[in-house]
Amino acid sequence: MQKFEKLSDRLFYLPPYQKTDRPILAAVVGEKQTLIIDAGNSSDHAKLFNEQLAAHQVYGDILILTHWHWDHVFGLSEMNMPSIANSLTYDNIKKLQKYSWDDGALEQRVESGIEIPFCADAIKLELGKNREISIPDPTILFDHQLKLNLGGITCHIEHLGGDHSPDSNIVYIPEEKALFLGDCLYSNMYAEKWHYTYEQMNRLLNKIESFEANIYFLSHHPAPLTKQQFSSFANLLRTSAELTKKHQGELNAITSEMSSQFGRELNEDDLEIITYFINGFFQ
Numbered sequence: 001m002q003k004f005e006k007l008s009d010r011l012f013y014l015p016p017y018q019k020t021d022r023p024i025l026a027a028v029v030g031e032k033q034t035l036i037i038d039a040g041n042s043s044d045h046a047k048l049f050n051e052q053l054a055a056h057q058v059y060g061d062i063l064i065l066t067h068w069h070w071d072h073v074f075g076l077s078e079m080n081m082p083s084i085a086n087s088l089t090y091d092n093i094k095k096l097q098k099y100s101w102d103d104g105a106l107e108q109r110v111e112s113g114i115e116i117p118f119c120a121d122a123i124k125l126e127l128g129k130n131r132e133i134s135i136p137d138p139t140i141l142f143d144h145q146l147k148l149n150l151g152g153i154t155c156h157i158e159h160l161g162g163d164h165s166p167d168s169n170i171v172y173i174p175e176e177k178a179l180f181l182g183d184c185l186y187s188n189m190y191a192e193k194w195h196y197t198y199e200q201m202n203r204l205l206n207k208i209e210s211f212e213a214n215i216y217f218l219s220h221h222p223a224p225l226t227k228q229q230f231s232s233f234a235n236l237l238r239t240s241a242e243l244t245k246k247h248q249g250e251l252n253a254i255t256s257e258m259s260s261q262f263g264r265e266l267n268e269d270d271l272e273i274i275t276y277f278i279n280g281f282f283q
């Protein structure tokens with residue numbers, strides 16, 4: 001089981017669980033209200049989080065969805081509280097509400113390209129045989145940004161989009177210098193080839209780097225990143241984007257220049273990111 005973490009009296013999180021693609025869930029605790037970040041990928045996931053939170057006498061009042069993907073919204077009904085979503089997330093949830101999730105329906109959607117095997121497999125693993133999913137309508141809708149005053153602590157929610165999902169929001173907590181990035185820095189997986197694009201990555205990183213943060217939460221990273229870890233991850237993304245553009249998607253030229261820039265051999269993670277940019281360049 002993932003180990004529940006208390007970072008301060010105002011910040012709690014449950015780390016992700018890779019096997020069934022559970023993302024990070026978090027709570028921002030104010031004097032008046034507590035904000036929950038994301039609903040989890042099942043009732044069980046939401047329940048586990050709520051129980052761990054309750055052990056610290058913390059209870060959520062309102063929830064923000066970082067984006068519409070199944071693993072962030074399937075626990076919404078179990079969370080049982082008002083939720084905030086941007087209009088694009090809302091539209092996508094309206095589509096999800098119409099789907100059934102049994103093997104046949106999943107297979108059909110994978111075949112027609114609406115669903116991807118990666119998610120279909122994780123859905124089966126997480127939910128087992130009981131795949132009755134009801135996702136309530138989000139309660140509060142916004143388009144660009146929204147600020148919450150939870151009492152002594154504030155949350156700045158901004159719709160940034162990006163390659164992973166056009167509806168991606170980030171949540172910034174200035175008093176804790178904490179930035180929740182959801183999945184926005186991950187690749188576009190709902191495509192023939194998983195990919196990143198130069199334009200989206202540049203725009204996202206410029207925006208993200210305008211927030212002053214000391215801790216960065218990426219929803220499927222095993223642990224939050226320090227300022228230094230984030231800056232080296234951002235540097236890897238930015239360098240891959242720039243070199244892919246400069247060398248017109250030529251793998252060998254990209255890797256050899258990057259390796260000499262970094263003064264080290266490239267590893268598997270580096271190569272995966274470069275591959276996503278090359279896929280994006282040629283798509």
Ligand SMILES: [Zn+2]
Pocket residue numbers: 067069164165183
């Ligand atoms: Zn996602």
